[in-house]
Amino acid sequence: MWKMLKTNADMRRVFMAQVISYLGDWFSFVAIIGLVDDLTGSKFLVSLVVVAFSLPSFLASPIAGSMADRFDRRRILVFVSVIQVVAAFGLLFVGKDTVWLAFLAQSTISALAAVISPATEASIPNIARDNDELAAANSLLGSTWGVMLAVGAAIGGVFASVFGRDAAFIANGVSFALAAILFSRIKTPMQKDRDVETQRQRIRPIADMREAINHSRKDPVLMALIFSKTTFAIGAGVVSQLAVLASDVFNGGDAARGLLIGVRGVGTGLGPLIAMRYTRGQLGKVLLICGFASLAFSGFYLVGAWMPTLWLTAIFVMLAHLGGGAQWTLSSYGLQLRSPDHIRGRILAGDFALVTLMLSLTSALAGLVSEIYGVRQAISGFACAAAIASVIYIRATQRLRTQLQQQPDAEL
Numbered sequence: 001m002w003k004m005l006k007t008n009a010d011m012r013r014v015f016m017a018q019v020i021s022y023l024g025d026w027f028s029f030v031a032i033i034g035l036v037d038d039l040t041g042s043k044f045l046v047s048l049v050v051v052a053f054s055l056p057s058f059l060a061s062p063i064a065g066s067m068a069d070r071f072d073r074r075r076i077l078v079f080v081s082v083i084q085v086v087a088a089f090g091l092l093f094v095g096k097d098t099v100w101l102a103f104l105a106q107s108t109i110s111a112l113a114a115v116i117s118p119a120t121e122a123s124i125p126n127i128a129r130d131n132d133e134l135a136a137a138n139s140l141l142g143s144t145w146g147v148m149l150a151v152g153a154a155i156g157g158v159f160a161s162v163f164g165r166d167a168a169f170i171a172n173g174v175s176f177a178l179a180a181i182l183f184s185r186i187k188t189p190m191q192k193d194r195d196v197e198t199q200r201q202r203i204r205p206i207a208d209m210r211e212a213i214n215h216s217r218k219d220p221v222l223m224a225l226i227f228s229k230t231t232f233a234i235g236a237g238v239v240s241q242l243a244v245l246a247s248d249v250f251n252g253g254d255a256a257r258g259l260l261i262g263v264r265g266v267g268t269g270l271g272p273l274i275a276m277r278y279t280r281g282q283l284g285k286v287l288l289i290c291g292f293a294s295l296a297f298s299g300f301y302l303v304g305a306w307m308p309t310l311w312l313t314a315i316f317v318m319l320a321h322l323g324g325g326a327q328w329t330l331s332s333y334g335l336q337l338r339s340p341d342h343i344r345g346r347i348l349a350g351d352f353a354l355v356t357l358m359l360s361l362t363s364a365l366a367g368l369v370s371e372i373y374g375v376r377q378a379i380s381g382f383a384c385a386a387a388i389a390s391v392i393y394i395r396a397t398q399r400l401r402t403q404l405q406q407q408p409d410a411e412l
Helices: 003-008 009-040 043-070 073-093 101-125 133-162 165-184 197-202 207-215 218-249 254-278 283-304 310-338 341-372 377-395 400-408
Strands: none
Touching: 003 009, 003 133, 009 043, 009 073, 009 101, 009 133, 009 165, 009 218, 009 254, 009 400, 043 073, 043 101, 043 218, 043 341, 073 101, 073 165, 101 133, 101 254, 101 310, 101 341, 133 165, 133 254, 197 218, 207 341, 218 254, 218 283, 218 310, 218 341, 218 377, 218 400, 254 283, 283 310, 283 377, 283 400, 310 341, 341 377, 341 400
8 A cells, every 4th residue: 555655656646635635624624613613503503514515515516527527637636626725715704794604615615525526536546557556545545534534623623722713724725725736746647538529528417417327227236336325424414413512512612523523534544444455356345344334333323422421422433433434435446446437437426426415414404403302312313314224225235245246257
């Protein structure tokens, strides 16, 4: 894994761009959550911050997938990162009478992130030099998100407490600028050559997404991989309530919020590293681990919601996201293996759209349930729903996993 970074300069640039950008994202996330909580005192509005991180991604995904398949992915990454710089600095103007600006700026950043995600993920198979590097890259990049969540949220909470939330917003803007510079230096073609006719085709979001759906519907493995994330997303609304849990139950400030959000990143970072060791490029194993990883996510949250201390709660949140991180990374890895390059961006964008839609809905609902019944009850309810969905998914994919084990050559 580390040898790959040492010898593959362009993979190293992608890795560093993600490290820096994710670090800034989580600095900003903790600051926005704390700012909205302090300005409004509303659990529902705090949950809407998470919606602002996810719903715009869903709305932008149809266009994002088409862009990733039709246009130069490197130029897309550079251009979008520059626009994110401007949006990030917009958070500096949020105040008591302009709370709406926090949602507008973050929604813009998230919509642009929906372009970054499929363009990057669709490029990895082209930058990787063989299947072993592809597996290593997915494990590493999947863990990067979690590790930077842990570092960014934990340090970001302290950073915002010491230097102020505006400093965290500035740091996020600078991180996008550095990412743009790194993307601009990638030399390996990030997609196969497109013919002139393909390049001249205009983007048709609905028609393009329909093409990706039709392609996926013909392949039960692709459908199983896409729907695997929904089992996780059904319960992922609990994440929107971590900051509320820290402040309402444990009377914590930005540092406590950063702790619970940060340990989530520790689990998310370690989960893919552990799980990827057991797949060996076998999609049957990918599907099995995805199902049980989602079940672990929901089970640990169900118990963790009722722990008596902040630190015990933090431990269970970390354990839950070992499963969450493994599930997210493995399902994306499986889609990369299974999808042809000419449509890979749209399939990955469709997958991203589905999970972000579910995240948005469950986050908003979790906020409402928390407002009415309490934060611990909200977390328990959504964890139970995710556990039921995970069991159904494991049973529903059993025959497909058996077929994949009997026909290993059909997996690649």
